[in-house]
Amino acid sequence: MHDVEALFEDMRGAIPAGPVKIKEAADSGKKVVGCYCAYTPFEVIRAAGAVPVSLCSTSDKPIAAGEEHLPRNLCPLIKSSYGFALTDTCPYFHFCDLVIGETTCDGKKKMYELLDRLRPTHVMQLPQTYFGADALNVWRAEIERLARRLEAELGVTITEDGLRREIKKRNEERRVMQDFYELSKPDPPLLSGRELHLVNEFFKVSFGDARAMDTIRELETKLRENWEAGERRVPAGRRRIVVTGCPTGKSLEKVFDAIEENGGVIVAFENCGGLKPNYEPADETLPPYEALAVKYLGIPCSCMSPNTKRLDLLETLAGEYKADGVVDIILQACHTYSVESFLVRERLTGGKRSVPYIPVETDYSQSDTEQLSTRMGAFMEMIA
Ligand code: SF4
Ligand code: SF4
Secondary structure (H helix, E strand, O other): OOHHHHHHHHHHEEEHHHHHHHHHHHOOOOEEEEOOOOOHHHHHHHHHEEEEEEOOOOOOOOHHHHHOOOOOOOOHHHHHHHHHHHHHOOOOHOOOOOEEEEOOHHHHHHHHHOOOOOOOOEEEEEOOOOOOHHHHHHHHHHHHHHHHHHHHOOOOOOOOOHHHHHHHHHHHHHHHHHHHHHOOOOOOOOOHHHHHHHHHHHOOOOOOOHHHHHHHHHHHHHHHHHOOOOOOOOOOOEEEEEEEEEEOOOOHHHHHHHHHHEEEEEEEEEOOOHHHHHHHOOOOOOOHHHHHHHHHHHOOOOOOOOOOHHHHOOOOOOOOOOOOOEEEEOOOOHHHHHHHHHHHHHHHHHOOOOOEEOOOOEEOOOOOEEEEEEHHHHHHHHHO
């Protein structure tokens, strides 16, 4: 059995090695499909025999290039993702045969129109509500339309059996992650938020490889054994923080550091790339397109109106993970998360168990690192 540090080290090494895996897959004849959002049903892409890769970018570097076509006053995630595509500097985008987008926020859906000039881009028309049979029917039809596009583009046939197999497999992956997240429930948690984030990032580059899931399981077992033997990786008395808001990644680790270097410990990431997309499995008893429509339409993103499921989920997570506070990461110019911040604060601080809340507006530059540290330090003191 590997020890914990060796497993973390393996995971750290796997992240920069991700593009090599995709190159090998492409060289061996596999088709690669790029995705920008948690709404993309990976199961359909896998049932088409292709590899779905996540393209959401969190680097500052390609933003200037992105701004040549896009307005400056736009969310950095969109500018960064587009800038990478435009300059052909994202190795994942480079190998994509097809890219999938969804009509989520305005900036993203308009960017996809430009992206289509660089790589064939299929845009799924996402309803803006998860309530009602009409929205569900539209979304199921959109998933079926995606399947037809994949079949035409990749020259394959997607069968119901193939979809059922991939739903089962993806659910198992979600279960592995859900079980792993349980490690943050004890006080103190069995690992830090930075370590938890590393596992989330490792999961993203697992590309459906069962061995990667075994590594996560092995790490979970080892952390539990060490905990039972008395090891505490996180000192007692840290303020327990749930992180929510816009998708996170490398450039936003500055927020995690500001929390964890000032007396806090992140016990859950509610946002995409964390708990939100893995919280509910797809219902394996339903016909496959129905199961996928219910599962993916139910993701509580701020582009939904109203988005009460996010408020419910946050309240539940704050209880389950015994949160002392919630930090809401809002990317500059992200209107949906920014406006929703009022309702999040109202729900968290107005309930029976009031949970302190702080919104943090930032971008991918590192120029506000000190300011973030000061703000998080003050927040931790306030909730101590
Ligand atoms: S926050 Fe919304 S738009 Fe962004 S990746 Fe998640 S589901 Fe998609
Ligand atoms: S962070 Fe906000 S503005 Fe940026 S892509 Fe996501 S929903 Fe859109």
